[in-house]
Amino acid sequence: MAAGLCLTAFYGFASKPGKNIIDEVVWVVGDEAIFRSDVEEMYQDMRNQGAVISGDPYCVIPEQIAVEKLYLHQAKIDTIEVQESMVRSQVDQQINFMINQLGSKEKVEEYFRKSLPAIKEQYMEHMRNGAIINEVQKNLTKDVTTTPNEVRKYFDALPKDSVPYVPMKVEVQIITINPNIPRQEIDDVKARLRDYADRVNRGDADFSTLAIMYSQDRASSMQGGELGFMSRSTLVPEFANVAFNLSDPKKVSRIVETEFGYHIIQLIEKRGEQVNVRHILLQPKVSPQDLTDATNRLDSIRKEIVGGAFKFGDAAAVISQDKDTRNNQGIMINQNDRSSRFEMQDLPAEVARRIEKMSPGDVSEAFVMVNDKNKEVGAIVKLTNRIPGHRANLSDDFNLIKKMYESHKRQQILTEWLEKKIKDTYVRIEDGWDGCDFRYKGWVKDAN
Structure with a gap:
């Protein structure tokens, strides 16, 4: 400081x-x-x-x-x-x-x-x-590794009051359908973006100001659309291909379509294998009728699933437009730990509300939700499992205990490194400030 x-x-x-x-x-x-x-x-x-x-x-x-x-x-x-x-x-x-x-x-x-x-x-x-x-x-x-035997020994040695309580979790499958968007709405969005680009290219407007006023990417709009330095792999391919080919910071890119919507991009700086750009994102509006059509189609699919015509996972593979789950039988994946289990608060709010009173095996009626691309889509979900809250155990919660052990090992390494660093470093603590029960050893010993 x-x-x-x-x-x-x-x-x-x-x-x-x-x-x-x-x-x-x-x-x-x-x-x-x-x-x-x-x-x-x-x-x-x-x-x-x-x-x-x-x-x-x-x-x-x-x-x-x-x-x-x-x-x-x-x-x-x-x-x-x-x-x-x-x-x-x-x-x-x-x-x-x-x-x-x-x-x-x-x-x-x-x-x-x-x-x-x-x-x-x-x-x-x-x-x-x-x-x-x-x-x-x-x-x-970075070199921390673990074996199942180490995890088991660590868990067996944990005091009972240190074994974490695992809240109730659920496993969910999902099918989503994107509503149809009228061609005119897409054309209107593109026309607005072309107007923004022309104004910037002529010098009549500042890209950052337009991003603050109009971009629908809430995370970047307050920074004038700036994304910060990113590698190609961290950007969706369509966006990355255009961003990395920009060369003139005074010019604005062509319109780029991605799963998030439609963008225009302005180069700020290239640095090695990374690029920093600004962008403005616009998303075509979805009409209530388009959403109703999507949910009606899903309700028909639900009836066939409930009637036994086909399984939920098979329907997800063929019908679902959620690219993150359709190749995985519709199974939702928790981005926090890459498992299929969620605490209720970690689910999208609309999904959590639907499954709250469902029993395992139930399939919801169709509903509208906002997906992780901030788009309204139609959806149905199946509650596949509900795991009651419990004290952690190796058979049900191995990954959780493994993470605890890895964290324990990392902290041990850092503590040992710090205490050696303290020992090798000149340290002086003034009178009146040294009578403490410090977390790390060696501070007072080296004081003059």
Whole structure:
């Protein structure tokens, strides 16, 4: 963190010895000092964010800052950097979220007692350092492997009160049908995009402003349509093919159709195998009658499934237009853990409402839902399994326990690395700040 002093925050806290001193060095780690103002500022930030501090903040926070400095020093050795555009995008999203929550920029400034540029600068540093530290940790733990026998031994050694409770989960199959969209609606969308492109190409309008005003990609519109640096594999193929072939940042691409809708794209910068672009997304509107036609067709399909004419999975393979599930018998996959099991809150809201009172084997009536491309589609779902809540066990929850063990191993590696780093690093903790039960060993031993 920066060593700047936030006086309004500083004078608002009970403090350790020396509270009448405006600022002072409280720790030294290597050749870097940790100031009392650093601790007070982080304490204020954590309170603002409602963070829970486990222990005395004047012990926990300086140790946390010291640990960050050790990781950041290692990042310099390993020449680890992060993309500024990615950090900037994350900060903009966070600030926009706060503005939406509090109601205005002025209320955000009043809440944090800082100007918006100062808040943004602080968040940039925090998020940049967090991303760098994450990369260092990934490098240190990249070789973690596990065997079934190790997982079993780990589980057997867990105290009973450490065995997690697994909430009720469900397994679901789905069939979706996209409603027909009139040709005129598609033509209207394309005409709007051509108009935007012409205005930018003539110099009559700014692409970023148009994206903020009109783009239906909510995640990027507030950043002027900017996506940040991305590799070809992270973009859908149709979009990537156009984005990577752009060469003039002053010109706008042709209209690109993808599963998300219709786009125009503007190049910002190419860097090696990555590209940063802006885009404007428009999605054709679906009429109520088109949605009714789609659900009527699905209701007919449901009757045949319930009547035994064919199985749900077979129908999904032939009829469903959900590309993520149609080749998997319609089985929905949880993106959090790549399993077929969902807690109810992890399902799309419309799906969760339908299956809440269904029994395994039931097939829902047709309904309208918004899919992960933010499009309205017709759908039917089958509840294939409902797993009651229970204490985790190896037979039902092996993947969960495996993840717990891998996390345990990674934490062991990081703890051992940190304690060795502490041992090899000059550390001084000032009187009055050293009487703590620190998380990591070696801080006080090396103090002068």
